[in-house]
Amino acid sequence: MKKVGIIGLGIMGSAYSKNLISAGVSVMGCDPATAARERLSALGGTSYSNLGDWLQECDLIVLSLISPSVLHSVCEDLRRFLPSGSVVLETGTFSLADKLEAFECLSSDGITLLDCPVSGTGAQAAERDILMMASGDDKAIEHALPYISLFTKSVIRAGAFGMGTKLKFVANHAVALHNVAAAEVLNYSNALGLDQEVTYNMLSNGAGNSKMLELRMPLMISGKYEPPTATLKMFEKDLSIIGDDLARLEVTAPMFEVVKSMYEAASKTLPETHDTASVFEVYNSSDT
Numbered sequence: 001m002k003k004v005g006i007i008g009l010g011i012m013g014s015a016y017s018k019n020l021i022s023a024g025v026s027v028m029g030c031d032p033a034t035a036a037r038e039r040l041s042a043l044g045g046t047s048y049s050n051l052g053d054w055l056q057e058c059d060l061i062v063l064s065l066i067s068p069s070v071l072h073s074v075c076e077d078l079r080r081f082l083p084s085g086s087v088v089l090e091t092g093t094f095s096l097a098d099k100l101e102a103f104e105c106l107s108s109d110g111i112t113l114l115d116c117p118v119s120g121t122g123a124q125a126a127e128r129d130i131l132m133m134a135s136g137d138d139k140a141i142e143h144a145l146p147y148i149s150l151f152t153k154s155v156i157r158a159g160a161f162g163m164g165t166k167l168k169f170v171a172n173h174a175v176a177l178h179n180v181a182a183a184e185v186l187n188y189s190n191a192l193g194l195d196q197e198v199t200y201n202m203l204s205n206g207a208g209n210s211k212m213l214e215l216r217m218p219l220m221i222s223g224k225y226e227p228p229t230a231t232l233k234m235f236e237k238d239l240s241i242i243g244d245d246l247a248r249l250e251v252t253a254p255m256f257e258v259v260k261s262m263y264e265a266a267s268k269t270l271p272e273t274h275d276t277a278s279v280f281e282v283y284n285s286s287d288t
Contacts (some may be wrong), residue, residue: 001026004147005058007051007074009036011228012118013064013092015125017045019151028054055081060147061088067237068098075105075113084110089142089148091116091132093172093238095245096165103136103161112140115161117168118152119175121215129153133171137163154254169245173256178212180259183280193221196221219277228275232267235276239263243285 002025006013009031017027017040027045031037037047048054050076055061061082065071071094078088088106090099090113103113116136122129128151134141135158148155158164185208189199202219203209219225239260246253266279 001058002147003028003058003059005029006064007031007056007061007063008066008070008257009033009040009047009058010064010066010123011122011230013062014039014043015122016062016064016091016151018043018126019128020147021045021151024116025147025150028058030139049079051081053081056083060144061086062147063088063090063092064091065236071102072105075102079109082109082111086111087143088113089116089144090114091118093117093168094165094266096162097276098164099162113161114140114144115158115164116144116148117164119168119171123215123229125151131156131166132160133164135159169242173242173253175212176235176239176242176259176263177255179216179276179281180262182210182213182217182261183220183283186217186280187283188211210235216275216277219275220280225274225278227271228273230276231272232263232270232274232276232278233272235263236267236272245258 001272004020004025006017006027006029009017009029015035017029020027021044027040028048029040029045030048030051034047035161037049040047055078060225063071063074065074071092088111093203099115100279106113113258115135119132124130130152132148132152132155133153134148141157145155157166158167185203186196186199189196200221204214215229243260246256262279262282265282267287270278
């Protein structure tokens with residue numbers, strides 16, 4: 001049986017695990033959180049609290065990590081356990097500089113790191129409804145594709161290493177705008193005294209629809225923001241990275257700046273574990 005190692009068993013990593021196991025792949029996963037390991041064990045996977053020699057049994061390693069510091073620490077550890085020729089799939093949203101540092105770290109030992117971020121929420125990932133932007137060595141991507149196809153709906157071959165991350169920045173820029181747009185039009189609908197469900201039905205079937213509206217307006221209507229599909233804390237990191245990149249390129253993005261301020265307001269007053277749909281609460285608590 002083919003084996004895939006997944007390092008980081010949070011919202012996305014656990015979704016990858018679920019779909020791989022459902023497809024008959026043996027999953028070996030690692031996470032310091034006991035609850036995350038227990039979720040994998042319940043799915044039928046094998047869990048570990050630390051990286052180790054078990055990694056050598058894996059045909060592919062998938063990274064789904066929380067921060068750049070964890071990424072760099074994990075890559076240093078992978079050099080100790082993975083043989084030359086191994087392929088590692090990096091699926092997170094980090095700065096291009098952090099991705100390149102990780103690439104150099106592993107390549108020094110003959111390990112190929114692929115830059116493969118995904119577009120989609122945790123809920124979408126659980127249903128294998130995410131898009132992957134794969135970039136890096138063509139031969140390594142061909143090796144990984146049979147596994148990638150088991151937990152994504154499609155893959156874009158983005159080109160050289162780093163192009164996947166650049167596409168991810170554009171994707172998250174759009175997600176940020178569409179999410180706040182959904183919150184704003186729902187707030188307008190409320191002010192007009194319209195039935196929220198009728199409004200959602202009209203928008204989700206009309207010209208004003210977007211994937212974020214479909215996925216997140218129901219959460220805004222219900223006011224139930226946990227468990228999250230993507231947390232405010234995670235998105236704060238992503239927006240910071242995109243904002244820095246826009247500034248570096250001197251790209252004019254006034255809509256992004258306004259939207260970023262809305263998420264910042266939400267992060268100051270709401271639990272960081274809330275879904276990003278909770279940005280709607282900023283409208284409920286202000287005259288914005």
